Amino acid sequence: MNINESPIIVGLDIGTTKIAVIAGRKNEYGKLEILGFGRSESNGVQHGKVLNIDHAIKAIHQALKNCAASNTELEIGEVYVGIAGHHIKSIQTRGDLVRQDPEVEIRRTEIETLINDQKKSFIPPGDEIIEVIPQDFKVDNIPNIKDPIGYIGVKVGANFHIITGDRNAIKNIKRAVERSSLTTRDLVLQPLASASAVMSEMDMEAGVAILDIGGGTSDLAIFHEGILKHTAVIPYGGENITNDIKVGLGVMKAQAEALKVQFGSALATEANANAFITIPGLRGMPAKQISVRNLAEIIQARMEEILDFVSFELKKVGLDSRSLNGGLIITGGGSQLKHLIQLSEYVTGLNARIGFPNEHLAPNHLEELKAPMYSTCIGLMLKGFNDYDNQVKRYYDANPQKFELNKKTKEVKVEEPVAEVEAPVDTFEQEEQKQKKSKAKAASETPREPFWDKFKGRLIDLFKEEDDHVIK
Numbered sequence: 001m002n003i004n005e006s007p008i009i010v011g012l013d014i015g016t017t018k019i020a021v022i023a024g025r026k027n028e029y030g031k032l033e034i035l036g037f038g039r040s041e042s043n044g045v046q047h048g049k050v051l052n053i054d055h056a057i058k059a060i061h062q063a064l065k066n067c068a069a070s071n072t073e074l075e076i077g078e079v080y081v082g083i084a085g086h087h088i089k090s091i092q093t094r095g096d097l098v099r100q101d102p103e104v105e106i107r108r109t110e111i112e113t114l115i116n117d118q119k120k121s122f123i124p125p126g127d128e129i130i131e132v133i134p135q136d137f138k139v140d141n142i143p144n145i146k147d148p149i150g151y152i153g154v155k156v157g158a159n160f161h162i163i164t165g166d167r168n169a170i171k172n173i174k175r176a177v178e179r180s181s182l183t184t185r186d187l188v189l190q191p192l193a194s195a196s197a198v199m200s201e202m203d204m205e206a207g208v209a210i211l212d213i214g215g216g217t218s219d220l221a222i223f224h225e226g227i228l229k230h231t232a233v234i235p236y237g238g239e240n241i242t243n244d245i246k247v248g249l250g251v252m253k254a255q256a257e258a259l260k261v262q263f264g265s266a267l268a269t270e271a272n273a274n275a276f277i278t279i280p281g282l283r284g285m286p287a288k289q290i291s292v293r294n295l296a297e298i299i300q301a302r303m304e305e306i307l308d309f310v311s312f313e314l315k316k317v318g319l320d321s322r323s324l325n326g327g328l329i330i331t332g333g334g335s336q337l338k339h340l341i342q343l344s345e346y347v348t349g350l351n352a353r354i355g356f357p358n359e360h361l362a363p364n365h366l367e368e369l370k371a372p373m374y375s376t377c378i379g380l381m382l383k384g385f386n387d388y389d390n391q392v393k394r395y396y397d398a399n400p401q402k403f404e405l406n407k408k409t410k411e412v413k414v415e416e417p418v419a420e421v422e423a424p425v426d427t428f429e430q431e432e433q434k435q436k437k438s439k440a441k442a443a444s445e446t447p448r449e450p451f452w453d454k455f456k457g458r459l460i461d462l463f464k465e466e467d468d469h470v471i472k
Contacts, residue, residue: 007388008035011380012063012079012182013190014056014173016045016216016239017333019063020377022369023074026385031362032378034369036074038067047216047235048085048190050172053179060180078183080380083130083173084190084217087166088233093121096157106139106151118160128167130187135159135227146226161228163189185384191219191231193379196386198331198355198372199223207319208326209350211310212376213334215239218306220313224324230317234309238334241302248298249290251279260337263292266303267339271296300343307347320349327351333373 006026013020023036040062044055064076097114099106111134118132137145139153148156170187177184194212204223212219218234238260245256245264265271275292310328314320321327328350330340335354344352357378358370369378 006385008074009381009384009388010076010079011193011377011384012060012081012177013374013377013380014045014050014060014081014176015042015214015376016048016237018042018215018373019059020374021060021063021067021076021079022374022377022381023067023071023076024381027362029362032360032365032381033362034365036067036071036076037366037369038063038065038070040066042215045216047237048083048214048233049087049169050176053172053176056176057179060176060182064180064182076182078185079177080186080188080384081173081177081184082190082193082376082380083165083170083187084214084219084233085165085169086217086233086235087127087169088130088189088231089127089164090231091121091123091162091164093118093160093162094157095160096155098155099153102152102154104152106148106153106156108149110156111149114156114158115160118162121162123162123164126167127164128170129162130165130170131163131189131192133161133163133228135161135229161231163231186387188380188383189219189231190214190376191221191233192228193377193383194219194331194355194375195221195223195379196382197357197360197375197379198329199326200359203326203329206326207324209310209314209324209328210355211306211328211330211335211344212332213237213306213330214332214376215334218309218332218334220310222314222317222319222324223326224317224319229319230313232309232313234306236302236306236309237332241299241334244298244302245295249294251288251290252282255279259290259295260299263295264299265292265296265338266300266343268293268296268300270339270342299337303337303340303343304347307344311348314348321351324350327353329353329355331355331357331372331375333371335372 008023008025010021010023018039019042020039021037022034024032024034027033040059043059044050044052050056067076068074095114095118097110097117099110115132115134119129123129135158137148137156137158139145139148139151139156145151173187174184191210191212195210199208199210205226207224210221214237216237216239218237220232220234221228222230242253242256242260245251245259246253249256251259259277263277271293273293277290277292279288279290281287328344328348330344330352331354341352341354354372355375356370356372357375358365360378360382361369
Protein backbone atom coordinates (compact mmCIF):
# COMPACT_ATOMS: atom_id res chain seq x y z
CA MET A 1 0.00 0.00 0.00
CA ASN A 2 1.27 3.44 -0.88
CA ILE A 3 2.17 5.53 2.17
CA ASN A 4 0.23 8.47 0.71
CA GLU A 5 -3.03 6.53 0.73
CA SER A 6 -5.51 5.98 3.53
CA PRO A 7 -5.38 2.66 5.38
CA ILE A 8 -7.35 -0.39 4.34
CA ILE A 9 -10.19 -1.06 6.78
CA VAL A 10 -12.05 -4.37 6.89
CA GLY A 11 -15.54 -4.97 8.26
CA LEU A 12 -16.67 -8.45 9.32
CA ASP A 13 -20.40 -9.01 9.81
CA ILE A 14 -21.08 -12.34 11.56
CA GLY A 15 -24.81 -12.74 11.09
CA THR A 16 -27.32 -15.51 11.64
CA THR A 17 -27.87 -16.11 7.92
CA LYS A 18 -24.68 -14.76 6.31
CA ILE A 19 -21.04 -13.89 6.96
CA ALA A 20 -19.87 -10.83 5.02
CA VAL A 21 -16.34 -9.42 4.66
CA ILE A 22 -15.74 -6.07 2.95
CA ALA A 23 -12.37 -4.31 2.64
CA GLY A 24 -11.79 -0.81 1.32
CA ARG A 25 -10.15 2.57 1.69
CA LYS A 26 -11.30 6.14 1.32
CA ASN A 27 -10.51 8.07 -1.83
CA GLU A 28 -9.69 11.78 -2.06
CA TYR A 29 -13.41 12.60 -1.98
CA GLY A 30 -14.02 10.71 1.27
CA LYS A 31 -15.92 7.87 -0.41
CA LEU A 32 -15.27 4.16 0.14
CA GLU A 33 -13.43 2.35 -2.62
CA ILE A 34 -14.17 -1.35 -2.25
CA LEU A 35 -11.01 -3.45 -2.65
CA GLY A 36 -12.41 -6.83 -1.71
CA PHE A 37 -15.74 -8.46 -0.94
CA GLY A 38 -16.74 -11.96 0.10
CA ARG A 39 -19.71 -13.62 1.73
CA SER A 40 -20.79 -17.09 2.75
CA GLU A 41 -23.75 -18.81 4.33
CA SER A 42 -23.58 -18.52 8.10
CA ASN A 43 -23.33 -21.59 10.29
CA GLY A 44 -23.02 -22.02 14.03
CA VAL A 45 -24.67 -18.64 14.73
CA GLN A 46 -28.15 -18.30 16.19
CA HIS A 47 -29.93 -15.06 17.06
CA GLY A 48 -26.66 -13.16 16.72
CA LYS A 49 -24.71 -15.42 19.13
CA VAL A 50 -21.88 -17.74 18.10
CA LEU A 51 -22.93 -21.12 19.51
CA ASN A 52 -20.77 -23.55 17.52
CA ILE A 53 -17.32 -21.98 17.18
CA ASP A 54 -15.96 -24.60 14.75
CA HIS A 55 -18.86 -24.15 12.34
CA ALA A 56 -18.59 -20.37 12.60
CA ILE A 57 -14.85 -20.52 11.84
CA LYS A 58 -15.50 -22.55 8.68
CA ALA A 59 -18.06 -20.00 7.53
CA ILE A 60 -15.67 -17.12 8.22
CA HIS A 61 -12.90 -18.92 6.33
CA GLN A 62 -15.21 -19.36 3.34
CA ALA A 63 -16.11 -15.65 3.35
CA LEU A 64 -12.40 -14.74 3.56
CA LYS A 65 -11.63 -17.16 0.72
CA ASN A 66 -14.29 -15.52 -1.45
CA CYS A 67 -12.93 -12.09 -0.53
CA ALA A 68 -9.40 -13.18 -1.49
CA ALA A 69 -10.73 -14.45 -4.81
CA SER A 70 -12.09 -10.98 -5.57
CA ASN A 71 -8.63 -9.43 -4.98
CA THR A 72 -5.63 -11.75 -4.84
CA GLU A 73 -3.31 -8.95 -3.63
CA LEU A 74 -5.44 -8.16 -0.57
CA GLU A 75 -4.15 -9.30 2.83
CA ILE A 76 -6.60 -9.23 5.74
CA GLY A 77 -5.27 -9.32 9.29
CA GLU A 78 -7.38 -6.98 11.41
CA VAL A 79 -11.13 -6.47 11.30
CA TYR A 80 -13.93 -4.45 12.86
CA VAL A 81 -16.57 -6.94 14.03
CA GLY A 82 -20.27 -6.35 14.57
CA ILE A 83 -22.05 -7.69 17.63
CA ALA A 84 -25.75 -8.16 18.37
CA GLY A 85 -28.03 -10.72 20.01
CA HIS A 86 -30.54 -11.16 22.82
CA HIS A 87 -27.82 -10.66 25.42
CA ILE A 88 -27.18 -7.02 24.45
CA LYS A 89 -28.47 -4.50 27.00
CA SER A 90 -28.03 -0.79 27.62
CA ILE A 91 -28.02 1.44 30.71
CA GLN A 92 -27.91 5.18 31.30
CA THR A 93 -25.36 6.70 33.70
CA ARG A 94 -24.12 10.12 34.76
CA GLY A 95 -20.47 11.00 35.38
CA ASP A 96 -18.62 14.12 36.56
CA LEU A 97 -14.98 15.15 36.73
CA VAL A 98 -13.60 17.93 38.94
CA ARG A 99 -10.74 19.52 37.03
CA GLN A 100 -7.32 20.13 38.55
CA ASP A 101 -6.75 23.40 36.70
CA PRO A 102 -10.06 25.17 35.91
CA GLU A 103 -8.25 28.08 34.23
CA VAL A 104 -7.00 25.86 31.40
CA GLU A 105 -9.20 24.80 28.48
CA ILE A 106 -10.69 21.32 28.66
CA ARG A 107 -8.54 18.83 26.79
CA ARG A 108 -9.38 15.55 25.12
CA THR A 109 -7.39 13.58 27.70
CA GLU A 110 -9.79 14.78 30.40
CA ILE A 111 -12.79 13.63 28.34
CA GLU A 112 -11.14 10.24 27.82
CA THR A 113 -10.61 9.99 31.60
CA LEU A 114 -14.29 10.79 32.17
CA ILE A 115 -15.34 8.13 29.67
CA ASN A 116 -12.97 5.52 31.11
CA ASP A 117 -14.35 6.17 34.60
CA GLN A 118 -17.75 4.98 33.37
CA LYS A 119 -16.26 1.58 32.57
CA LYS A 120 -16.17 1.05 36.34
CA SER A 121 -19.97 1.31 36.52
CA PHE A 122 -21.83 -1.55 38.16
CA ILE A 123 -23.23 -4.05 35.66
CA PRO A 124 -24.88 -7.43 36.26
CA PRO A 125 -22.49 -10.33 36.98
CA GLY A 126 -21.47 -12.16 33.83
CA ASP A 127 -21.86 -9.09 31.63
CA GLU A 128 -19.17 -6.96 30.03
CA ILE A 129 -19.15 -3.36 28.84
CA ILE A 130 -18.91 -3.16 25.05
CA GLU A 131 -19.14 0.58 24.49
CA VAL A 132 -19.46 3.79 26.50
CA ILE A 133 -21.12 6.53 24.42
CA PRO A 134 -21.33 10.10 25.75
CA GLN A 135 -24.67 11.72 24.94
CA ASP A 136 -24.36 15.34 26.06
CA PHE A 137 -21.91 17.22 28.28
CA LYS A 138 -22.27 19.88 30.95
CA VAL A 139 -19.52 22.33 31.97
CA ASP A 140 -20.33 23.99 35.31
CA ASN A 141 -23.82 25.45 34.70
CA ILE A 142 -23.77 25.19 30.89
CA PRO A 143 -25.84 22.15 29.77
CA ASN A 144 -26.39 20.34 26.45
CA ILE A 145 -22.84 20.71 25.12
CA LYS A 146 -21.95 18.30 22.30
CA ASP A 147 -18.17 18.84 22.42
CA PRO A 148 -16.73 20.41 25.61
CA ILE A 149 -13.12 20.55 24.38
CA GLY A 150 -11.96 24.18 24.55
CA TYR A 151 -14.42 25.19 27.28
CA ILE A 152 -13.20 26.51 30.65
CA GLY A 153 -14.78 25.39 33.92
CA VAL A 154 -14.34 23.77 37.32
CA LYS A 155 -16.36 20.63 36.60
CA VAL A 156 -17.24 18.73 33.43
CA GLY A 157 -19.89 16.02 33.37
CA ALA A 158 -21.89 14.00 30.89
CA ASN A 159 -24.77 11.60 30.44
CA PHE A 160 -23.65 8.25 29.07
CA HIS A 161 -25.26 5.40 27.17
CA ILE A 162 -23.46 2.20 28.19
CA ILE A 163 -23.89 -0.94 26.08
CA THR A 164 -23.25 -4.29 27.73
CA GLY A 165 -23.31 -7.90 26.62
CA ASP A 166 -22.88 -11.40 27.98
CA ARG A 167 -19.19 -12.05 28.65
CA ASN A 168 -19.26 -15.58 27.24
CA ALA A 169 -21.04 -14.47 24.06
CA ILE A 170 -18.40 -11.78 23.55
CA LYS A 171 -15.60 -14.28 24.15
CA ASN A 172 -17.10 -16.69 21.60
CA ILE A 173 -17.14 -14.01 18.90
CA LYS A 174 -13.55 -12.99 19.64
CA ARG A 175 -12.45 -16.63 19.80
CA ALA A 176 -14.03 -17.40 16.42
CA VAL A 177 -12.32 -14.37 14.87
CA GLU A 178 -8.91 -15.14 16.41
CA ARG A 179 -9.04 -18.79 15.36
CA SER A 180 -9.75 -17.58 11.83
CA SER A 181 -6.25 -15.98 11.88
CA LEU A 182 -7.71 -12.50 12.36
CA THR A 183 -7.36 -9.82 15.01
CA THR A 184 -10.42 -8.02 16.39
CA ARG A 185 -9.62 -4.34 16.32
CA ASP A 186 -12.95 -3.39 17.88
CA LEU A 187 -16.42 -4.78 18.58
CA VAL A 188 -19.18 -2.49 17.35
CA LEU A 189 -22.87 -2.71 18.15
CA GLN A 190 -24.60 -3.60 14.88
CA PRO A 191 -27.44 -1.03 15.00
CA LEU A 192 -24.89 1.75 15.47
CA ALA A 193 -22.86 0.46 12.53
CA SER A 194 -25.97 0.25 10.34
CA ALA A 195 -27.06 3.71 11.43
CA SER A 196 -23.77 5.28 10.35
CA ALA A 197 -24.12 3.66 6.92
CA VAL A 198 -27.68 4.74 6.11
CA MET A 199 -28.30 8.07 7.85
CA SER A 200 -26.92 11.57 7.43
CA GLU A 201 -26.20 14.40 9.86
CA MET A 202 -29.54 15.89 8.84
CA ASP A 203 -31.35 12.70 9.86
CA MET A 204 -29.61 12.65 13.23
CA GLU A 205 -30.49 16.29 13.91
CA ALA A 206 -34.13 15.83 12.89
CA GLY A 207 -34.52 12.72 15.00
CA VAL A 208 -34.72 9.26 13.52
CA ALA A 209 -35.16 5.59 14.44
CA ILE A 210 -33.00 3.02 12.61
CA LEU A 211 -34.42 -0.52 12.39
CA ASP A 212 -32.01 -3.15 11.07
CA ILE A 213 -33.98 -6.34 10.35
CA GLY A 214 -31.39 -9.12 10.30
CA GLY A 215 -31.68 -12.87 10.16
CA GLY A 216 -31.83 -13.67 13.87
CA THR A 217 -32.61 -10.30 15.47
CA SER A 218 -33.84 -6.83 14.60
CA ASP A 219 -31.69 -4.02 15.99
CA LEU A 220 -32.98 -0.57 16.89
CA ALA A 221 -31.13 2.71 17.41
CA ILE A 222 -32.97 5.95 18.23
CA PHE A 223 -31.43 9.40 17.72
CA HIS A 224 -32.94 12.67 18.93
CA GLU A 225 -31.47 16.18 18.66
CA GLY A 226 -28.19 14.76 17.41
CA ILE A 227 -27.83 12.40 20.40
CA LEU A 228 -28.08 8.62 20.63
CA LYS A 229 -31.04 8.24 22.97
CA HIS A 230 -31.66 4.51 23.03
CA THR A 231 -30.63 1.16 21.60
CA ALA A 232 -32.48 -2.15 21.74
CA VAL A 233 -32.26 -5.64 20.28
CA ILE A 234 -35.61 -7.15 19.23
CA PRO A 235 -35.47 -10.97 19.44
CA TYR A 236 -37.11 -11.58 16.04
CA GLY A 237 -35.78 -11.37 12.49
CA GLY A 238 -35.99 -12.85 9.03
CA GLU A 239 -35.34 -16.40 10.26
CA ASN A 240 -38.46 -16.23 12.42
CA ILE A 241 -40.55 -15.26 9.41
CA THR A 242 -39.09 -18.17 7.43
CA ASN A 243 -39.85 -20.62 10.25
CA ASP A 244 -43.39 -19.26 10.53
CA ILE A 245 -43.93 -19.92 6.81
CA LYS A 246 -42.40 -23.38 7.13
CA VAL A 247 -44.74 -24.37 9.97
CA GLY A 248 -47.82 -22.49 8.78
CA LEU A 249 -47.77 -23.79 5.21
CA GLY A 250 -46.14 -27.16 5.84
CA VAL A 251 -43.18 -26.72 3.48
CA MET A 252 -39.42 -27.26 3.69
CA LYS A 253 -37.26 -24.44 5.09
CA ALA A 254 -35.58 -23.79 1.74
CA GLN A 255 -39.00 -23.56 0.10
CA ALA A 256 -40.23 -21.22 2.84
CA GLU A 257 -37.26 -18.89 2.27
CA ALA A 258 -37.89 -18.90 -1.50
CA LEU A 259 -41.58 -18.13 -0.97
CA LYS A 260 -40.73 -15.23 1.34
CA VAL A 261 -38.20 -13.68 -1.03
CA GLN A 262 -40.07 -14.17 -4.31
CA PHE A 263 -43.74 -13.82 -3.37
CA GLY A 264 -43.79 -12.47 0.19
CA SER A 265 -45.61 -9.30 1.21
CA ALA A 266 -45.80 -7.56 4.59
CA LEU A 267 -49.37 -6.42 3.94
CA ALA A 268 -52.03 -9.11 3.39
CA THR A 269 -54.57 -6.69 1.92
CA GLU A 270 -52.17 -5.99 -0.94
CA ALA A 271 -51.82 -9.66 -1.83
CA ASN A 272 -53.95 -11.23 -4.56
CA ALA A 273 -56.52 -13.49 -2.91
CA ASN A 274 -56.95 -15.48 -6.13
CA ALA A 275 -53.24 -16.13 -6.74
CA PHE A 276 -51.67 -19.49 -5.86
CA ILE A 277 -48.11 -20.85 -5.93
CA THR A 278 -47.46 -24.48 -6.86
CA ILE A 279 -44.87 -26.28 -4.72
CA PRO A 280 -43.52 -29.59 -6.13
CA GLY A 281 -44.33 -32.60 -3.97
CA LEU A 282 -41.63 -34.66 -2.25
CA ARG A 283 -40.79 -38.17 -3.47
CA GLY A 284 -43.69 -38.53 -5.83
CA MET A 285 -46.27 -36.87 -3.59
CA PRO A 286 -48.77 -34.52 -5.24
CA ALA A 287 -47.89 -30.85 -5.69
CA LYS A 288 -49.11 -28.37 -3.08
CA GLN A 289 -51.01 -25.16 -3.79
CA ILE A 290 -49.99 -22.19 -1.64
CA SER A 291 -52.26 -19.15 -1.36
CA VAL A 292 -50.41 -15.84 -1.81
CA ARG A 293 -52.86 -14.22 0.61
CA ASN A 294 -52.15 -16.85 3.31
CA LEU A 295 -48.41 -16.34 2.80
CA ALA A 296 -48.80 -12.59 3.28
CA GLU A 297 -50.91 -13.02 6.42
CA ILE A 298 -48.17 -15.14 8.05
CA ILE A 299 -45.50 -12.57 7.17
CA GLN A 300 -47.62 -9.62 8.32
CA ALA A 301 -48.30 -11.20 11.72
CA ARG A 302 -44.58 -11.52 12.50
CA MET A 303 -43.67 -8.09 11.06
CA GLU A 304 -46.38 -6.45 13.14
CA GLU A 305 -44.84 -8.06 16.22
CA ILE A 306 -41.42 -6.59 15.36
CA LEU A 307 -42.91 -3.14 14.71
CA ASP A 308 -44.89 -3.30 17.97
CA PHE A 309 -41.54 -3.69 19.72
CA VAL A 310 -40.35 -0.53 17.94
CA SER A 311 -43.39 1.39 19.19
CA PHE A 312 -42.82 0.08 22.70
CA GLU A 313 -39.15 1.14 22.73
CA LEU A 314 -40.10 4.62 21.44
CA LYS A 315 -42.65 5.04 24.23
CA LYS A 316 -40.07 3.86 26.76
CA VAL A 317 -37.91 6.91 26.00
CA GLY A 318 -40.87 9.27 25.53
CA LEU A 319 -40.56 9.80 21.77
CA ASP A 320 -43.17 9.68 19.00
CA SER A 321 -43.79 10.91 15.45
CA ARG A 322 -43.73 14.55 16.61
CA SER A 323 -40.27 14.08 18.13
CA LEU A 324 -38.71 12.12 15.26
CA ASN A 325 -39.13 14.26 12.16
CA GLY A 326 -36.73 11.97 10.31
CA GLY A 327 -39.12 9.07 10.78
CA LEU A 328 -38.16 5.40 10.64
CA ILE A 329 -35.31 4.12 8.45
CA ILE A 330 -35.51 0.37 7.80
CA THR A 331 -32.43 -1.50 6.62
CA GLY A 332 -31.00 -5.03 6.72
CA GLY A 333 -32.00 -8.07 4.66
CA GLY A 334 -35.55 -8.10 6.02
CA SER A 335 -36.23 -4.58 4.76
CA GLN A 336 -36.66 -5.85 1.21
CA LEU A 337 -40.14 -7.27 1.87
CA LYS A 338 -42.84 -5.78 -0.34
CA HIS A 339 -45.22 -3.26 1.24
CA LEU A 340 -43.14 -3.08 4.42
CA ILE A 341 -43.15 0.74 4.31
CA GLN A 342 -46.95 0.90 4.38
CA LEU A 343 -47.19 -1.54 7.31
CA SER A 344 -44.46 0.28 9.25
CA GLU A 345 -46.16 3.65 8.90
CA TYR A 346 -49.49 2.16 9.96
CA VAL A 347 -48.13 0.42 13.09
CA THR A 348 -45.60 3.02 14.34
CA GLY A 349 -47.18 6.24 13.06
CA LEU A 350 -43.76 7.33 11.72
CA ASN A 351 -42.87 8.19 8.15
CA ALA A 352 -40.75 5.30 6.89
CA ARG A 353 -38.21 4.65 4.15
CA ILE A 354 -35.66 2.00 3.21
CA GLY A 355 -32.06 2.81 4.15
CA PHE A 356 -29.41 2.05 1.52
CA PRO A 357 -25.65 2.28 2.28
CA ASN A 358 -24.70 3.57 -1.19
CA GLU A 359 -24.28 7.20 -0.06
CA HIS A 360 -20.79 6.41 1.30
CA LEU A 361 -19.64 4.26 -1.64
CA ALA A 362 -17.42 5.45 -4.50
CA PRO A 363 -18.89 5.15 -8.02
CA ASN A 364 -16.88 2.00 -8.79
CA HIS A 365 -18.53 -0.09 -6.07
CA LEU A 366 -20.14 -3.47 -6.72
CA GLU A 367 -23.84 -3.15 -7.46
CA GLU A 368 -24.59 -5.92 -4.96
CA LEU A 369 -23.24 -3.81 -2.08
CA LYS A 370 -26.05 -1.28 -2.53
CA ALA A 371 -28.40 -3.81 -0.91
CA PRO A 372 -29.54 -2.97 2.64
CA MET A 373 -28.24 -6.32 3.91
CA TYR A 374 -24.69 -4.92 3.74
CA SER A 375 -25.41 -1.79 5.79
CA THR A 376 -23.84 -3.24 8.93
CA CYS A 377 -20.62 -4.31 7.20
CA ILE A 378 -20.16 -0.93 5.50
CA GLY A 379 -20.95 0.79 8.79
CA LEU A 380 -18.16 -1.22 10.45
CA MET A 381 -15.73 0.14 7.88
CA LEU A 382 -16.93 3.68 8.54
CA LYS A 383 -16.32 3.12 12.26
CA GLY A 384 -12.74 2.16 11.43
CA PHE A 385 -12.16 5.30 9.38
CA ASN A 386 -13.71 7.40 12.15
CA ASP A 387 -11.17 5.92 14.59
CA TYR A 388 -8.37 6.65 12.12
CA ASP A 389 -9.45 10.23 11.41
CA ASN A 390 -9.83 11.04 15.12
CA GLN A 391 -6.62 9.26 16.10
CA VAL A 392 -8.45 7.06 18.59
CA LYS A 393 -5.91 5.39 20.89
CA ARG A 394 -6.96 1.82 20.16
CA TYR A 395 -6.23 2.43 16.50
CA TYR A 396 -2.52 2.37 17.30
CA ASP A 397 -2.63 -0.21 20.07
CA ALA A 398 -2.40 -3.34 17.93
CA ASN A 399 0.06 -3.78 15.06
CA PRO A 400 0.14 -0.12 13.98
CA GLN A 401 2.68 -0.91 11.28
CA LYS A 402 -0.11 -2.44 9.21
CA PHE A 403 -1.86 0.92 8.99
CA GLU A 404 0.26 3.56 7.31
CA LEU A 405 -0.41 7.25 7.82
CA ASN A 406 -1.85 9.27 4.97
CA LYS A 407 -0.05 12.14 3.26
CA LYS A 408 -1.46 14.75 5.65
CA THR A 409 0.06 13.21 8.77
CA LYS A 410 3.43 12.05 9.98
CA GLU A 411 4.75 10.50 13.18
CA VAL A 412 6.03 12.83 15.89
CA LYS A 413 9.83 13.01 16.20
CA VAL A 414 11.07 13.89 19.67
CA GLU A 415 14.66 14.73 18.65
CA GLU A 416 13.89 18.01 16.87
CA PRO A 417 12.65 20.17 19.79
CA VAL A 418 15.45 19.19 22.20
CA ALA A 419 17.21 22.56 21.94
CA GLU A 420 13.98 24.42 22.71
CA VAL A 421 13.21 22.60 25.97
CA GLU A 422 15.03 24.31 28.83
CA ALA A 423 13.41 22.82 31.94
CA PRO A 424 15.52 19.64 32.24
CA VAL A 425 18.95 21.38 31.70
CA ASP A 426 19.84 21.57 35.43
CA THR A 427 19.00 17.94 35.84
CA PHE A 428 21.25 17.11 32.92
CA GLU A 429 24.21 18.94 34.50
CA GLN A 430 23.62 17.27 37.85
CA GLU A 431 23.61 13.90 36.21
CA GLU A 432 26.85 14.73 34.38
CA GLN A 433 28.52 15.71 37.66
CA LYS A 434 27.43 12.48 39.27
CA GLN A 435 28.93 10.60 36.39
CA LYS A 436 32.27 12.40 36.78
CA LYS A 437 32.39 11.70 40.54
CA SER A 438 31.60 8.03 40.10
CA LYS A 439 34.31 5.51 39.41
CA ALA A 440 35.36 5.30 35.78
CA LYS A 441 34.21 2.06 34.30
CA ALA A 442 35.35 1.79 30.69
CA ALA A 443 36.36 4.34 28.10
CA SER A 444 33.80 3.02 25.66
CA GLU A 445 30.88 3.54 28.05
CA THR A 446 28.52 6.46 27.50
CA PRO A 447 27.44 7.79 30.90
CA ARG A 448 24.65 9.95 29.48
CA GLU A 449 22.78 7.13 27.84
CA PRO A 450 20.65 6.09 30.85
CA PHE A 451 19.71 9.68 31.50
CA TRP A 452 18.85 10.30 27.86
CA ASP A 453 16.24 7.58 28.09
CA LYS A 454 14.76 9.35 31.09
CA PHE A 455 15.02 12.73 29.37
CA LYS A 456 13.37 11.42 26.22
CA GLY A 457 10.54 9.98 28.31
CA ARG A 458 9.89 13.42 29.82
CA LEU A 459 9.72 14.95 26.37
CA ILE A 460 7.21 12.33 25.29
CA ASP A 461 5.11 13.18 28.35
CA LEU A 462 5.21 16.85 27.33
CA PHE A 463 3.90 15.96 23.92
CA LYS A 464 1.17 13.78 25.41
CA GLU A 465 -0.20 16.85 27.14
CA GLU A 466 -0.73 18.45 23.77
CA ASP A 467 -3.48 15.86 23.14
CA ASP A 468 -2.55 14.84 19.58
CA HIS A 469 -0.12 12.03 18.87
CA VAL A 470 0.54 13.18 15.30
CA ILE A 471 1.25 16.49 13.62
CA LYS A 472 -1.25 17.32 10.97
